[in-house]
Amino acid sequence: MVLESNLPKPLPPSLLNQTFPLVCRPEGWIPPFLIPAYGSAEGHGGLVFHMALLNEDLTGLAKTSLFPLGSFIPIWAAVDQKDHQPLLLLLEECVAATTPELQSASLVYPIITNKGCLADGKTGNSRFLPRYHSSAILLYLQSFKFALGEEVYIHCKLVAWDPEVFDIEKKACHYIKETGEWELLDDPSQSDLCKCCDSSCKPRLKRGVDSGILRHFISSLNELFSSIFI
Numbered sequence: 001m002v003l004e005s006n007l008p009k010p011l012p013p014s015l016l017n018q019t020f021p022l023v024c025r026p027e028g029w030i031p032p033f034l035i036p037a038y039g040s041a042e043g044h045g046g047l048v049f050h051m052a053l054l055n056e057d058l059t060g061l062a063k064t065s066l067f068p069l070g071s072f073i074p075i076w077a078a079v080d081q082k083d084h085q086p087l088l089l090l091l092e093e094c095v096a097a098t099t100p101e102l103q104s105a106s107l108v109y110p111i112i113t114n115k116g117c118l119a120d121g122k123t124g125n126s127r128f129l130p131r132y133h134s135s136a137i138l139l140y141l142q143s144f145k146f147a148l149g150e151e152v153y154i155h156c157k158l159v160a161w162d163p164e165v166f167d168i169e170k171k172a173c174h175y176i177k178e179t180g181e182w183e184l185l186d187d188p189s190q191s192d193l194c195k196c197c198d199s200s201c202k203p204r205l206k207r208g209v210d211s212g213i214l215r216h217f218i219s220s221l222n223e224l225f226s227s228i229f230i
Contacts (some may be wrong), residue, residue: 047087048080049158058129058138067143074129078136079160088134088163088186090116090172094156096146102155109146112139112156115169117182117197120144122175128185134163137172137185168193168201 053062054074067073079089094112095102102108111126113119120126120141129138146152161170163186172185173194182194196202 047160049077049089049160050079051075051077051156051158054138069143069145071143072126073141073143075139075141075154076136077139077156077158078133079158081133081135086134086163087160088170089137090159090161090170091137091139092116092157092159094139094154096144097153097155098150100153109144111141111154114197115201116171116173117194117201118172118174119197125177127174128172131186134186135160166190166193168196173197 052075053065054060054076055062056072056074058074062074077089077091079087081087091112092115094110096109096111097106098108099106111118111120118126118128118139124142124144126142127140129140131137159170166184166187171193173182173191174185175181175197176183182191182197184191184194
């Protein structure tokens with residue numbers, strides 16, 4: 001899946017292509033970066049998932065894919081809510097790879113593993129940012145050394161889930177270095193669900209709302225990693 005351009009923002013069809021002369025920002029406000037280019041994929045049950053790189057102040061799409069080593073790359077993902085029941089968007093797995101399709105021979109760097117554990121947050125400083133809506137998630141990924149001189153692809157498995165139900169398979173956990181503990185993004189009081197992040201979050205037979213895999217191609221990363229690895 002490559003980046004697409006001029007896609008409509010993920011709102012119900014009745015709201016598309018209309019202009020609303022409003023400047024107020026009530027609770028639940030949807031950021032303006034939903035309008036420009038981003039990747040898109042359709043899940044098994046007809047849900048539409050999106051991913052995009054944001055600029056550093058989170059107000060729009062990134063204008064470049066060049067990121068200095070150690071800087072942060074804001075990655076946004078969302079699922080179209082439409083007329084569905086409330087949905088919780090989760091990043092179940094994410095890896096950086098040197099190929100547009102994951103293969104057994106692909107060189108990979110794990111970012112999110114173990115059913116929603118942000119592994120890169122323990123070795124680096126990556127973290128999830130607070131949600132503005134349950135159907136979207138913001139990953140603040142610290143750039144890292146990987147695949148000198150090669151194009152890099154970020155592959156993520158996106159899952160839409162019941163926002164009222166968390167378990168060891170359906171979660172978004174990041175590591176808090178100040179406390180030395182894993183924390184559940186959406187409800188820190190349930191952070192015990194993240195304890196398996198240091199071992200194995202064994203799968204259980206439960207059925208989710210829907211899931212889809214979105215392979216998000218970050219363009220011009222040949223130049224990115226050529227400039228990072230000095």
